[in-house]
Amino acid sequence: MRESHNIRLAVIPGDGIGGEVVAEGLKVLDAVGLKLETTTYDLGAARYHATGEVLPDETLAELRGFDAILLGAVGDPSVPPGVLERRLLLKLRFELDHYVNLRPVKLFPGVETALAGPRPEDIDMIVVREGTEGPYAGAGGVMRRGTSQEIATQESVNTAFGVERVVRFAFDKAMTRPRRKLTLVHKTNVLTYAGDLWARVVDRVSAEYPEVTTDYCHVDAASMFFVTQPQRFDVIVTDNLFGDILTDLGAAIAGGIGLAASGNVNPARPGTASWAPSMFEPVHGSAPDIAGQGKADPTATILSVAMLLDHLGLADDAARVERAVADDLLERQVAWVPRSTFEIGDDITARVAG
């Protein structure tokens, strides 16, 4: 046990398979050998049904006191669509100002993909998805509900402030990568107001990053290129909804949703007023159909733990976890045996510890 880091971690297992995968993530985190205090919060469908609460103000205030948050998954068919998503998951992203939703799309060696052609080096990108505005703002409304004259609107809200900060993050990220390429994905030819803002911001900020090659791709074309030419992409910066779609697609081309990790990142310096804990979670949902059966792959959660470590400045530990996962994935190719959630977690934990 090293004494240098005393990490206070909030854990929100959530719904469905959330608890199962989070347990394995924590097992791996334990094996890293950090001084760790975890506090678990029972937010999600069960709490909602029992008390009607989704995310009480006091809980939100408490969560602000942690170094980071590990989240399993949110959503259950017993709760009307949007209740847990908007009032728990999105509320956390918005209130803790997770304006960067960081989602690597990376094909590990040995992993089979749904695509015919690609080699691991063809699929190695990172999607920087905006996390606090766009079509996720919750703006909109309904008139004459239930009548033949009903109108329902949904508004995408984009601010120079919100776009610029995530675009800057993406340029900085591109600078850390060998290819130094940044692609803006949007739909400027149709969503002309929002698209124009995004395009102008990328253009303006690019002047400060002469080493970064910038590129633009419509979201429809980008979806196609994810499948036909994934090597086009290095760093992608995009809006909240396009990022949502592209990163599920990204999971599909990089070995499946069981491997896709994400970080809801607040990049402010700790101690500053705008800082709040970042939150790490697998891209997959709560998968109620397989919950409680030990069938879920905890790898995405474990890779999210690696992102968490990296975010906390523990790059070596992060690399250790990622290496353990990479080795496990190679092993799966050579000698595939069916394993439970628990067994996969154990095997990766053993590699981290070993």
Added chain:
Amino acid sequence: MRESHNIRLAVIPGDGIGGEVVAEGLKVLDAVGLKLETTTYDLGAARYHATGEVLPDETLAELRGFDAILLGAVGDPSVPPGVLERRLLLKLRFELDHYVNLRPVKLFPGVETALAGPRPEDIDMIVVREGTEGPYAGAGGVMRRGTSQEIATQESVNTAFGVERVVRFAFDKAMTRPRRKLTLVHKTNVLTYAGDLWARVVDRVSAEYPEVTTDYCHVDAASMFFVTQPQRFDVIVTDNLFGDILTDLGAAIAGGIGLAASGNVNPARPGTASWAPSMFEPVHGSAPDIAGQGKADPTATILSVAMLLDHLGLADDAARVERAVADDLLERQVAWVPRSTFEIGDDITARVAG
């Protein structure tokens, strides 16, 4: 030459490769042996640069007099994003009330796909994309443009009227297919106002179609399933923007954008007040990078011509064109030789004529 049908067709080659692919579509149409009058309209980038006009009112009025419209592609880098798209292509779709944007996603035997696994029977769906509202409404605006306080909005407008008519079309379409399965794709857990309207309409209309199995899938998950389990889908009904993204992705999994056809359909009965000509176009864009080089694949346009024939009630002729394409695609697999746009058009024409 048969005398029974006298088809008046408006042709809009448009920009980039539009003219090249449309020429081959017309060649095939000629070979079908219908009585055909075509009138070509020079709308697009060149006209815009020469006269500043995009779609004059008189031209729009004239276009209403045709039985159908064949369009190549619209868009050119020399024109600011959105000008031709919004004021030409989308204006046509909106003014002619093309509320059904019909896009088959079908893997023809012999066609290679970017995916590792699928057989032709695994990819055979049809996307019924709403064509006249949603995020394409053009609603939105910008405040304090160019300042650090800029806000740009983009509004999705959804009406019970608009959603119900396209949903009904999709149910009718599902009834014509062996599997009779309809999947609504949306993002009800985040876009709660619009998603709720869509979900309620599908639910209500489904009561009138007891033989159709209905299903729901979030757009992010749907993007993933297009790649990993395309056989999940039979008929999809979805919003304008989700349909845009999914159908490019659909092209990617079904042999590429060179094969993807579409119809912007106004399903009203000819002679009724709401009738207007439907417009058929390949899903691909104007591809300015390869324009004028004879490199574009005209197959998507030729399949769009088949959809046009089918729409005009000429099901046998449509089937003949589709069969000619299917045979050509099989032949490509057996003995692939590089062919120009013109040569592919010639070969398919010969099959239609023969």
